[in-house]
Structure formats: C-alpha cells, structure tokens
Amino acid sequence: MNQTLAQQDTKPHNQRFVLEMLGFSETEKALLASTFRLTGRRAFCYAEPTGPTERADVYLVNADNPSGLQQLQQRVPNAYAPALLVGRVPDASPWPVVEKPIRWMKLFELLDQTMLAALTMRSGRPASAEGQWDGRSFRRAVDRHAPPPEFLAPAPAESVLVVDDSATVRAFMRSRLAPFRFDVDYAENGEAAVGMAQAKRYTCIFLDVVMPGMDGYQVCKRIKSDPATRETAVVMLSSKSSPFDKFRGSWAGCDAYLGKPVGEDELLATIGRFLPSARRVALSILARA
Template sequence: MNQTPQQQEPQVASRRFVLEMLGFSETEKALLASTFRLTGRRAFCYAEPDGPAERSDVYLVNADNPSGLQQMEARAPNAYAPALLIGRAPEDSPWPAVEKPIRWMKLFEQLDQAMLAALSMRASRPAPNGGQWNGTDFRRAADRHRPQPELIAPPPAESVLVVDDSATVRAFMRTRLAPFRFDVDYAENGEAAVAMAQAKRYTCIFLDVVMPGMDGYQVCKRIKSDPATRGTAVVMLSSKSSPFDKFRGSWAGCDAYLGKPVGEDELLATIGRFQPSARRVALSILSRG
C-alpha cells in the first residue's frame, strides 16, 4: 500500500541573504554550502556571494579557528550585517554562537533570528543626510543604490521517495522534509518502491533495509541496474550499522547508508548532498582535480 502526502502549499519566493563563511577549510565550506542550498526552499535563503563585489548580509565564523575570528574582525560585522559563530565563542564576543557538531535546524533558526533583527535595524535607520532611501532594503549608506536582499523564485520541485513499513519512520521523515517543500511520496514495501521509481523521477530514495517481501538490498539492486533509475540517489536506512552491513549496502549500489534512528542533522546533510545543484558543484570540483 502506498501513501502520498497531502497537497502541499503553493511555493512562494524566498528572500536571499548573502552568507560569507570565515575560517573554514574548502572541504568544510563545500559541505556547509551543500546543506545551505536546502534553505532555497525556505522563506529565508542563505547563499554564498556570487563574486567579490557582492556585499555580505551575514557572516558565519568558525570560532575555533583564530584565523576565522581575525577575518571577522576585518569584516567589522554590525547590527545591519551581523555574525554568527560556530564552535566555542570568545567570552567577550557580542555575537551568538552555535555549538559543534552543527544542528542544522538550530543553525537555520539562529540565522533567521539574526536577519530578522538586522532587517528591523535597517528599517529604523534614518536616511543619511536627509536622503530618500528605504532602510528595509539597504544595510549601509554605501549600499543605497543596491537593493538587498533580493527575492528569488522557489527552486523547481524535487521529489523524494521514502520506503519504510514503519508508520513512525514515515511520520518522522514527513515532519523533517516538510519545511523544505519537497514533493514526498511514501511506499510500505519494496515491490511498490520499484514500481514508483520506474513511474516517477526521484532526486533521492530513502530505503529501509528490513521490509516484508523484497528487502532493501534487493530493491537497491533493482533501481541501480535499471538505466532509467540508476541515476537516482539511494540512501539506505537500517538499525544495523556494522561494517559488513554497510558493505552490503555499498555492494547493492547505495549512495549513502544511515543508521536508525536517523538524526535530523544527518538527514538534512545527506539530502543536501544529493540535490541536483549539489551534484553539479561536486562534479565541477572533481573535473578540476
């Protein structure tokens, strides 16, 4: 028996904020950026600068790296363009901090709070020299001819399939994916999953290993052996996380293997990796190697 979600609310434009990462390695930045792409599905979207001329709205700083703190000091964040620290913040820091390991939803919420406060400050800032400019759209006098932040159209709908015979797991996945406006379908067994994957293109399939009838390994092999579906990312979910179980998943062709219970942060980081935009970036990096 298949379950499909209720009709989703119409997508609305997101407000884009330029986020600059300071004190992170290139690998860390790539991992952070892949998950931040998920915010393109939220009311507030956070993206890296398109180029050196684009001013930052908010700074994300690795507080455990002295270089990151030095770069932040050079950027001089303020109430109109704030900073958020990751890790152990200095005792005298005026900026909020999120502990490591990163909890993604908490990080997104902290960024939202910081930008709501910044927008409020921009709106209340008087126009310089009696000029006519709207503080809601511009964060500094130097930016009065450059509207910020811009509104961006929502990304194309991406479909995700959750295959699990547990109603609890399906409900968990529904709750965690709903804020990001994915088109989510559900299947309770492997036979239904294979049929649905052949009938509809999915960005990612979350696949339980232990199910009645066809198990997850068999389903994964079927999906990865079919030219029409082999490009779909398959993430296996299992309470078995021994090296042998992970090897079986890899041998079946899965792209990732998550242990149950699935953590929210691990789930978001994983699905962020398999969005088409994230895959294009990864291929670009590999091609330069």
C-alpha cells in the same frame, strides 16, 4: 527555524544572504564556499559577496585566529548584521559559536537562527530609514535605491524519493537533504512509492522498512525487478538493524541499509556513495569531522 522549515510541505521562498568569511585560510574558504553553495535551494541561502560593494548580511569568523576577530571588530557587527563564530568561545562574546570540527547541519541551523533574529530586528526599523526589506535587497540604507541582486535558484542536480509513513522521519530527512541541490519527493506508503518510481526517474530512494500495506522489502523487490527502475539506488531505513534484517534487505535488492535514527556521518557517506553531484562536498565534510 529549521524545524519549522522542515515541516512545510511546499518548497519555501528563497532568501539570499551575503556571508563574509573572516580569519580562514584560502583552503578553508574554498571548502566552506562549496558547502554554502549547497544552500541554494533552502529557504535561507548563503553566498559570498559578488564584489567589493556588496555588504555582508552575516559574518562567519574563525575564532581561533586573532586576525579574524580583529577583522570582525573592523566590520562592526550588530543585531542587523550579526556574526557567527567557529572554534573556541572568546571571552564575553555576544555571538553564537559553532565548535570544531564543524558539523554542517549545526552550522546551517545556527546561521538560520542568527539571520531570523536579524530579520526580526530589521523589521522593527522605520520604513523611511531602510525601505521595506524583502530578503533579496541590500541591507544598508545607502543601498536602498539599488536594484536587488539577481537570484537564480540552481536547477536540481538529481532526484531523490523519501518513503516513510512517519511525518517526523520525513521532516528529519527533509532537513538533512535540504542543503543539497536535490529534487526531493516524498511518499507515505509503499504503493505510492512504486507508482512514483515508475512515473519519474530517481537517482536514489530512501525507503522505510515497516509501513502499513506494502512493506519496504516488497517495495524494494518491485523496484529492483523492473528494468525501468532497477538502476535506482535503494537505501533502506529501519530501526531493526540485526544481521537478519540486513540480510532481508540485501535479499530484496537494496544497495545500503541504515539504522534509525540515521547518523549524520552515515547519511553523508551514503549521499557521497549514491548521489554523484554531492559526492565531493559530502566526502570533504566527512574528512574534516
């Protein structure tokens, strides 16, 4: 699911799903809730119930807490309103499991896959039973005449530019940055990147080193030598990670140098370092790893 979404060049239409957390402590719920708020700009976004009458679309359960599993049984999950377990694998459980420590992207991927399967099941129900489900309405038949919950996509917190001539790398970075409320643009070459950086203020630029034409070192020098863009953080991405290559990046003025393939923890640490709006959540996720 995420791979398909990541390959789209246009911003996807948001679908809001109500997620209820069962068996977690208040501290764990607070951390998870802050993480789920990052999904506001994704194609599938997840939010806690806004009131006691709002029914869950999906349940997230601490499988290591017997109370959480008991609460899940009381909710009677099914193919239309599924569950996702966190922790150990209960015997004969039909629901997918995310192992601890939680990896944020793995969690989002499994949630997307679980909800996609639920949407497929929902689409096969007779229209007379539920009416047409548009991704924003309540899911129960008793709620079909209620107005859909208002969905307001949060404004982007900061602007990010990803520069890479590889469509695969751009898709990878799209999926990794999607959970955060960033306004993300993409460029396929150095010339385009310099022009975009001059036309729009970016908080951070993820910059490939090896590109046809102007390479990443040249682009970085141009950005850092321009008074209008020198404060923009430049993070270079390269499969070349020798001390000499890192020295060249530092000499060009880059603020950080990440080797390819980019590790999830390294990317989270970089986001926490250069993008203040996501710092608290990124570092909190790292602390739980």
